[in-house]
Amino acid sequence: MHFNVTDWIMNSFVLMMLTVFLGMFFGKIRFGKFTFGVSGCLFVGLVIGWWVYRYANTFSSTATGHYIALQLLKRGVIDKGFFTLFLILFIAAVGLLAAKDIGIIIKKYGSKFIILGFLITFIGAVSTYSMTLILPGLNSYEVAGVYTGALTSSPGLAASLESAREHATQITKDYDSLSESKKREILHLLNISQDADINDSLNEEQKSQYIENAEAGIGIGHSVGYPFGVLIVIFAVNVIPLLFKINIEKEREIFVKEINETRRNPSSNPEHSTVRFDLPAFTISCFLGYTLGKLKFDLGPLGNVGLGSTGGVLLTSLILGHIGHIGFLHFRMDNKILGVIREISLAFFLAIVGLRYGFYAFSALSGSGVYLVVTSLIVGFLAITVGYLVGRYVFKINWILLSGALCGGMTSTPGLGAAIEAVGSDEPAAGYGAIYPFALLGMVIFSILLHNLPI
Numbered sequence: 001m002h003f004n005v006t007d008w009i010m011n012s013f014v015l016m017m018l019t020v021f022l023g024m025f026f027g028k029i030r031f032g033k034f035t036f037g038v039s040g041c042l043f044v045g046l047v048i049g050w051w052v053y054r055y056a057n058t059f060s061s062t063a064t065g066h067y068i069a070l071q072l073l074k075r076g077v078i079d080k081g082f083f084t085l086f087l088i089l090f091i092a093a094v095g096l097l098a099a100k101d102i103g104i105i106i107k108k109y110g111s112k113f114i115i116l117g118f119l120i121t122f123i124g125a126v127s128t129y130s131m132t133l134i135l136p137g138l139n140s141y142e143v144a145g146v147y148t149g150a151l152t153s154s155p156g157l158a159a160s161l162e163s164a165r166e167h168a169t170q171i172t173k174d175y176d177s178l179s180e181s182k183k184r185e186i187l188h189l190l191n192i193s194q195d196a197d198i199n200d201s202l203n204e205e206q207k208s209q210y211i212e213n214a215e216a217g218i219g220i221g222h223s224v225g226y227p228f229g230v231l232i233v234i235f236a237v238n239v240i241p242l243l244f245k246i247n248i249e250k251e252r253e254i255f256v257k258e259i260n261e262t263r264r265n266p267s268s269n270p271e272h273s274t275v276r277f278d279l280p281a282f283t284i285s286c287f288l289g290y291t292l293g294k295l296k297f298d299l300g301p302l303g304n305v306g307l308g309s310t311g312g313v314l315l316t317s318l319i320l321g322h323i324g325h326i327g328f329l330h331f332r333m334d335n336k337i338l339g340v341i342r343e344i345s346l347a348f349f350l351a352i353v354g355l356r357y358g359f360y361a362f363s364a365l366s367g368s369g370v371y372l373v374v375t376s377l378i379v380g381f382l383a384i385t386v387g388y389l390v391g392r393y394v395f396k397i398n399w400i401l402l403s404g405a406l407c408g409g410m411t412s413t414p415g416l417g418a419a420i421e422a423v424g425s426d427e428p429a430a431g432y433g434a435i436y437p438f439a440l441l442g443m444v445i446f447s448i449l450l451h452n453l454p455i
């Protein structure tokens with residue numbers, strides 16, 4: 001009998017299942033009146049992800065298990081395919097659950113969500129830029145990556161990468177006309193001695209290296225900012241009701257009363273039959289949504305922008321769920337079954353987020369990475385705080401919807417899961433879905449602008 005311990009420890013399925021089990025157990029531990037719930041999977045995942053990444057780095061090229069360790073490091077602990085799969089399943093489930101009221105929500109709060117979506121991303125961008133002026137020696141590309149990470153936006157990351165590439169290319173072309181301080185910054189990024197003559201032109205190899213380093217800086221900043229951005233949103237949706245003494249039960253009663261009054265109007269809310277579960281309909285929601293997320297739309301100076309997996313699946317499931325049924329496909333399904341799918345997929349999704357980003361999160365707590373951590377925490381905190389204050393006290397949005405809208409404004413899927421659990425219903429998903437497209441567009445616009453501001 002032979003059992004390969006190294007292969008077992010670094011196996012993706014073992015890591016995911018162990019993280020979900022321990023995460024759910026940790027989530028049940030009560031800290032006063034507070035429990036982490038399913039978000040416990042994220043925190044346990046961060047610890048296990050950090051440990052297993054370090055463990056894989058201990059294998060020398062001649063050691064037994066080196067190939068297995070190398071594969072783990074190359075895939076980022078857990079293959080991104082698992083990340084995308086559970087993300088799609090979670091978003092499709094919450095989209096279909098929230099779809100029955102999305103038309104009512106958009107009619108009632110549509111313009112407010114548009115403003116809020118742009119406001120949250122704008123505050124995040126302003127905070128990011130302000131931190132580059134306050135904290136010394138920050139790499140401008142890493143900071144731009146922190147912005148997309150702190151607001152947990154994969155489409156924003158794509159836009160930032162493209163913008164960084166174009167910006168770095170232009171910088172290398174204009175090198176000879178740049179200021180002395182800017183030239184020294186470029187030489188520092190290229191790891192060229194500060195004793196070198198800054199007036200010497202860059203050769204082609206150095207230009208290519210600078211562009212690669214710029215893109216790498218975006219990736220590093222995003223990797224550092226992402227887990228802390230997630231933590232900020234999860235804490236916010238759980239702590240805000242305690243700080244501002246929001247009675248969640250009373251908010252839900254008010255929300256349900258308002259929705260039920262509108263539902264009595266058949267023209268506003270046509271009746272649809274509900275089936276137990278329709279696997280073909282659920283699958284087609286995922287398929288069409290994923291396909292929509294892959295489409296790129298030419299927005300002129302903003303470049304080609306797509307919704308990504310999250311936006312595509314969310315919008316598709318909301319639309320199809322609102323329609324109700326098409327032919328033999330029924331998109332109104334039993335809430336309990338969709339709820340089970342939602343909970344399972346969210347637990348695994350959060351576990352994978354932790355496993356993939358754990359090493360970056362803990363490594364960033366030392367050295368210059370601390371500045372990036374501080375930046376991501378401040379950016380996330382200010383964006384969600386301003387969003388809450390405006391949404392609650394200016395727009396008078398019910399907390400049930402606002403909790404989801406704040407997560408949508410931060411484009412935070414893990415945050416949405418925490419909001420749903422904290423509120424105890426799926427209604428926050430409607431707020432998330434209504435604000436997400438506008439927050440996404442804001443992320444793209446402000447990610448590009450950050451590269452064109454003087455730093």
